[in-house]
Structures are given as structure tokens and as C-alpha cells.
């Protein structure tokens with residue numbers, strides 16, 4: 376009985392592997408000529424898990440794709456612009472060509488912060504960009520899993536949900552805000568502080584992706600001991616880590632290289648989940664675990680994207696104070712996105 380069960384599990388897993396191998400995985404990157412988009416497209420081109428990369432931007436993608444195409448890796452790459460010019464030259468143009476057949480769409484399109492700006496200051500420009508691009512996704516790849524990087528993520532993900540609902544193709548399992556960089560920062564800063572092996576750390580970071588809505592759960596790091604002062608310093612540094620990069624870049628943008636790395640980890644995590652591997656990562660998704668209708672928490676990835684939204688365990692008294700402060704902010708930013716998406720043109 377046991378042998379029969381494990382042999383059928385093996386057959387099922389072989390079947391899943393064969394199906395995915397036959398179909399191949401296509402990732403579309405929207406905003407592919409930007410600071411995040413270019414290195415993210417490069418990492419996707421290098422990945423043995425990806426068969427095709429569809430690059431789309433309003434400028435520059437034929438050059439990006441031609442350049443990356445000389446890297447000897449298996450992924451095919453195309454560069455698409457809204458109306459004319461593609462790489463390789465073809466009759467297929469624009470968003471449709473980038474999105475058709477995509478399993479995963481990663482969206483880092485939009486403007487980044489300058490010193491002194493909050494992510495919410497980007498709303499007026501980026502909300503419209505995300506809305507238009509997600510309308511394209513609804514039309515050309517309604518079954519794809521979408522990963523939204525464009526800020527303010529706390530609002531752009533709810534915008535995307537409304538757009539997909541209007542188009543009749545919303546599946547909450549297939550829409551995620553990318554908060555992986557917050558986890559990367561938390562792992563890096565905690566490892567430095569605790570003198571730990573960073574490769575073994577996976578600090579849960581919950582809430583959203585802006586300032587105090589970012590809440591690292593330092594109480595859940597096995598083996599770590601923080602003084603009160605260190606706990607406070609680390610929490611605030613993780614919440615506002617993006618500002619360090621914005622200040623250091625002095626007006627030329629925000630995190631791009633670390634974000635491309637984080638976006639790639641997220642993309643590979645999704646692909647592994649689709650292929651049946653056990654993958655859990657923090658992401659900002661539709662959620663019922665708090666009062667906020669979108670919330671970042673550990674999420675199990677599966678064949679459709681989100682397999683299960685997991686809880687975040689017990690908060691320490693220190694974390695509970697931040698949590699209570701965060702929820703009203705997060706709810707406001709979610710409502711702002713929903714209102715924008717439903718406003719009469």
C-alpha cells in the first residue's frame with residue numbers, strides 16, 4: 376500500500392515535471408529598460424528555470440534584448456516597445472507580444488523616489504502606469520501570475536486587483552506585491568548585528584512595503600538576542616532601508632540592483648512553487664489574517680501562485696505596538712488604490 380502510494384506520488388511528480396518542461400516558462404518584465412528592469416531581465420535570462428523573457432518598456436527594450444541575447448543561456452529574449460521596433464525584428468509588437476503566453480509578469484515600471492520623497496509621493500504617476508499595464512495583462516495573459524514592484528506597492532496591488540476584477544479575470548492567488556527586498560534587508564542587517572550566517576536567515580517581514588507598514592519580526596529569528604536599543608535600531612533601519620539608497624544615489628533613483636536580485640528571488644520562488652516545490656516567501660497579497668484586505672505575510676507558493684496565505688505567529692509586545700500603528704496607515708493606502716481604480720475617467 377505504502378509502496379503503491381509513493382510510486383504514484385513519483386509518477387505524479389514526473390508528470391508535473393514533464394508538463395512544465397514541455398510548456399516552458401515565460402516571464403514578462405514590464406519596465407524592462409529601467410534601473411530594476413535591466414538587471415532583473417538579465418537575471419531571468421541567466422536562469423535555467425526560464426525559457427523565455429519578454430521585455431517591455433516605453434523606451435529601450437530592443438537594445439536591452441539584443442544585448443542580453445548574446446549571453447549563452449537557454450532563455451529566448453524579446454524586446455518590445457508600445458508601437459514600433461522590436462528585437463528581434465518581427466511583425467509582433469508591443470505589450471501584446473511581451474505578454475502573450477506569459478506565465479509570470481513582473482512589473483517594475485514607473486518612476487522611483489528622489490531624496491525626501493515617500494513611496495506615496497509616486498502615486499500620481501505610477502498608479503496610472505500600473506493600471507494601464509494590468510489592463511494589458513487582463514487582455515493578453517489573463518492566467519499569468521503578476522508580481523508588482525512599482526511603488527507604492529501598498530496601493531498599486533489593490534489597483535491591479537480592481538482592474539482585474541473589472542475585466543472579470545481576478546484570481547487573488549495570482550496577484551502579489553513584491554516585498555522580498557524587505558526580507559533581504561532584514562536578513563543582511565540582522566546577520567551583521569548578530570554575527571550570524573546570512574545564508575541561513577529568513578526573517579519574516581509582514582505588513583506592507585512603505586515606512587512603518589514594514590514590520591520585521593525580529594522576535595522570530597531563531598537563536599537571536601537583541602538589546603532593546605538594537606531591536607529598535609534594526610526595526611527602523613529595515614523599515615527605512617530604502618531611504619539609505621535613495622540618499623546615497625542623491626537624486627538618481629532608488630534601489631535597483633538589490634531590488635533586481637530580490638525580484639529575481641521572488642520570480643524563481645514562484646516558478647519553483649509552480650513546479651511543485653515547497654516554497655514559502657513573504658509577499659503582499661489579498662488576505663483575511665488582519666483587518667487590512669491586503670497584507671504581507673509568509674505565503675506558500677503553488678501551481679497557481681499563492682497556495683496558502685500563512686499567519687505570522689505571535690507578536691512580541693514591541694512588535695504589537697508597531698502593528699497597531701501600521702494597520703490604519705495600510706488600510707488608508709489600500710483604500711486610496713481602490714478609489715483610484717474605480718474613479719470615473
Ligand code: NAI
Pocket residue numbers: 405406407408409410411412431432433434483484485486487488497501504507508523524525526527528553554555556557584628629630631634
Ligand atoms: P526607472 O525609472 O529606472 O525605471 C522605470 C522604467 O519604467 C523606465 O525604463 C520607464 O521607461 C518605464 N516605464 C515608465 N512608464 C512605463 C509604461 N507605461 N510602460 C512600460 N514601462 C514604463 O525606475 P526603477 O528604479 O527601475 O524603479 C521602478 C519602480 O520600482 C519604482 O516605482 C520604484 O519605486 C519601485 N521599487 C520598488 C521596490 C520594491 O521593493 N517593491 C524597491 C525599489 C524600487
